[in-house]
Amino acid sequence: MKHILFGGDGFVGRHLAQKLVDDGEEVIVADIARSDLAHYARCTHVATDVTDPAAVRRVPMTADDMVYNLSAKMLSPIQVRAKRHDFFYPVNYHGTKHIIEAMDAVGAPRLVHFTTDMIYGHTVTTPMTEDHPVAPLGEYGQSKLDTEHLAAEWRERGMRISLFRPRLIIGPGRLGILEKLFKLIDANLPVPMIGSGRNPYQFISVFDCAEAARLAWKAGVPNEAYNLGSLNPPPVRKLLGDLVRHAGSKSILVPTPGWAVKRTLDVLDLLNRPLMDPEQYLIADEECVLDVSKGARDLGWVPQYRDEDMLIAAYSEYRAKRTGTAAGTAPYAQPAE
Numbered sequence: 015m016k017h018i019l020f021g022g023d024g025f026v027g028r029h030l031a032q033k034l035v036d037d038g039e040e041v042i043v044a045d046i047a048r049s050d051l052a053h054y055a056r057c058t059h060v061a062t063d064v065t066d067p068a069a070v071r072r073v074p075m076t077a078d079d080m081v082y083n084l085s086a087k088m089l090s091p092i093q094v095r096a097k098r099h100d101f102f103y104p105v106n107y108h109g110t111k112h113i114i115e116a117m118d119a120v121g122a123p124r125l126v127h128f129t130t131d132m133i134y135g136h137t138v139t140t141p142m143t144e145d146h147p148v149a150p151l152g153e154y155g156q157s158k159l160d161t162e163h164l165a166a167e168w169r170e171r172g173m174r175i176s177l178f179r180p181r182l183i184i185g186p187g188r189l190g191i192l193e194k195l196f197k198l199i200d201a202n203l204p205v206p207m208i209g210s211g212r213n214p215y216q217f218i219s220v221f222d223c224a225e226a227a228r229l230a231w232k233a234g235v236p237n238e239a240y241n242l243g244s245l246n247p248p249p250v251r252k253l254l255g256d257l258v259r260h261a262g263s264k265s266i267l268v269p270t271p272g273w274a275v276k277r278t279l280d281v282l283d284l285l286n287r288p289l290m291d292p293e294q295y296l297i298a299d300e301e302c303v304l305d306v307s308k309g310a311r312d313l314g315w316v317p318q319y320r321d322e323d324m325l326i327a328a329y330s331e332y333r334a335k336r337t338g339t340a341a342g343t344a345p346y347a348q349p350a351e
Contacts (some may be wrong), residue, residue, distance in 0.1 A: 021085030185220030209299025
């Protein structure tokens with residue numbers, strides 16, 4: 015048996031690949047990119063563009079293999095409204111379709127696939143369980159929800175597909191929208207919050223995501239969907255306040271009328287001058303907290319990293335790159351308690 019990681023050179027994929035090779039597993043990374051990663055000495059890289067079905071079928075896959083789809087176009091860099099569908103769908107939806115069809119062609123029935131919590135849209139009930147209503151607020155979330163519909167169709171044909179819906183994934187190597195926040199703090203500028211900042215904000219560590227994928231394989235790839243998020247996320251005000259203090263910054267947190275900020279961002283979006291993606295700012299002042307207990311029950315998966323530690327670690331890496339100093343070797347200061 016081999017582990018085939020589509021998008022395995024990406025943010026989550028590289029950590030999952032490392033875990034699997036450390037376990038002595040045979041790993042093939044199928045990705046359009048190849049980074050300078052130490053574990054390539056112990057696994058195989060196959061150049062693969064998931065938008066090309068012929069390229070996907072050239073990946074040496076057999077019926078016994080375990081397949082993971084970690085390929086995706088994300089919300090960063092921000093796209094103007096008219097370009098969002100053509101930006102997200104070729105990789106997120108059609109890439110997934112090509113992977114599943116290639117699996118079917120060789121009789122490989124097991125897939126771990128990452129979608130997103132953005133499929134839920136506005137908060138209806140909290141905490142959000144996997145049964146929360148789905149109503150994506152944009153093309154990114156919709157492209158991922160459409161892959162869940164695709165998974166449901168192939169489950170009926172006998173495939174086993176575990177779906178993961180992560181909150182904002184952070185960890186070494188990715189900043190995204192956080193870079194704007196870190197620049198404000200470094201410049202001692204005010205940090206505006208959408209709303210009062212009393213609502214909690216939940217991240218998920220890239221290391222916890224990789225472990226969830228590994229545990230889904232170990233559990234036999236349940237035909238289920240699982241939320242991925244931290245435990246006990248703090249209010250936005252505390253999360254940002256702790257970061258400002260850690261940075262030694264003079265920045266102050268500025269609460270704003272959430273409705274007014276959202277309408278302003280809506281106008282900028284309509285004018286093709288987006289500062290944030292609507293899927294980000296429309297829920298920024300809501301209590302978007304995922305219930306992750308199902309993963310604990312079914313897979314034995316429990317998130318290990320706290321939001322406060324994850325954010326400070328991301329800032330520390332940002333500062334290390336800016337100053338040219340070496341970042342710490344530990345992923346985060348402390349595990350979750």
